[in-house]
Amino acid sequence: MDQPPTPKRLDSFSERTCWVCFATEEDEPGSDWTCPCMCRGATKWVHQVCLQQWIDEKQKGSSSIDVSCPQCQYPYQILYPSASPFLVCYEYLNRAITFSAPMILAGLTASSIYWVSFTYGIAVATVSLGRERSIAFFGNPESSILALTLPLLPWAVLSVKLxxxxxxxxxxxxxxxxxxxxxxxxxxxxxxxxxxxxxxxxxxxxxxxxxxxxxxxxxxxxxxxxxxxxxxxxxxxxxxxxxxxxxxxxxxxxxxxxxxxxxxxxxxxxxxxxxxxxxxxxxxxxxxx
Structure with missing residues (x-):
């Protein structure tokens, strides 16, 4: 008499579950799997595509940023294809522009605010003193120090209004x-x-x-x-x-x-x-x- 088949016990630690999208082998049977870190059990498996997308989000377009496993903190060994000298130079140039763009924008903004404020001060002096007296005022070397305070005029008026x-x-x-x-x-x-x-x-x-x-x-x-x-x-x-x-x-x-x-x-x-x-x-x- 044939014995009934014994049901197969599923070991949850041997099943492959992607820790990025939480899909299993049954959900996506044809996907490529990888275990790039020192984790053990079900958490060591991840889809190759999901891992690449997750690394791209962490690096934010900069390949120089190191990415590690969020569980065991093992640094991922990322191998990039060899690039031409032109692409390497472009990458360094892109990093330099990304790093310096906020400082350049802050400098341009500060310069624009200063010149607008200085122009306002000149307009106030011209309206108050008249054209001839204002030209004599700005041409006098003794008034140069006082002229430096002209950009403060609009901010003083604006502070009073605020x-x-x-x-x-x-x-x-x-x-x-x-x-x-x-x-x-x-x-x-x-x-x-x-x-x-x-x-x-x-x-x-x-x-x-x-x-x-x-x-x-x-x-x-x-x-x-x-x-x-x-x-x-x-x-x-x-x-x-x-x-x-x-x-x-x-x-x-x-x-x-x-x-x-x-x-x-x-x-x-x-x-x-x-x-x-x-x-x-x-x-x-x-x-x-």
Missing amino acids: VRLEVQALKFWYRFISPALYSLAKRIPILKSMATGHNPQKKFMAAPVAVLPFLSRCLLGTFSLPLIASTIGYALSYILKSQSSLRRTLLGGSIYLLLSYIAKISIEHHRGRLVGASPPTMATDYNFP
Whole structure:
């Protein structure tokens, strides 16, 4: 009587499983397998194609990068075909360009920013001093040190705009000025009834702004400030009868900044909100300006 066939026991450590794609011999029977490291068991096997793709991803186009097994850390022995001198020179040139490209780009960017800033400073000096006085200023050797600070002008103006002085002014008002007026009003009989419902612990919270439009507006305002100041100063010169270009520009810029920040404070106060630590004692909450 024939005995039934004994079922074959599968040894999981003898099965070939690719540690890259996790496919077995049954999944891809016609694939080429290799074991390029010191691993043992099922993890030593890998598809030749999968290993080549994995090494290409690790090297990122540079054949000089050494690649090791992620399990046993055995360095792979990669043999490349012999290349012509032209290809070898091209490989070294490509590596040099890849290494130096970020530094070259950073240098070009810094140079462009410097010359744009320097041009802005020259434009400010020309608008403020006038053509003849600006030529005399830059031609004077004693002014050379001062001329080196011209690239700092746009960054100084831009820094002031990025700080958002209107928000800082409102925060200062509600933190220091408003409580001081509240304390003063409580001591004056006429204003005591008005200060009863006021919450002196209120804090101003600015409305959120979109970063990209805000930065674009700050840059536009920085570059247009000399032209606006010169235009306003030139218009006021007919009233003030002033012949000095510097005085006209400073006066026009001061008036423009004063009016613009008054408008910004009003708009920011309308957009923002007040946050109080405790509710007011009355239904109506009197706010000092």
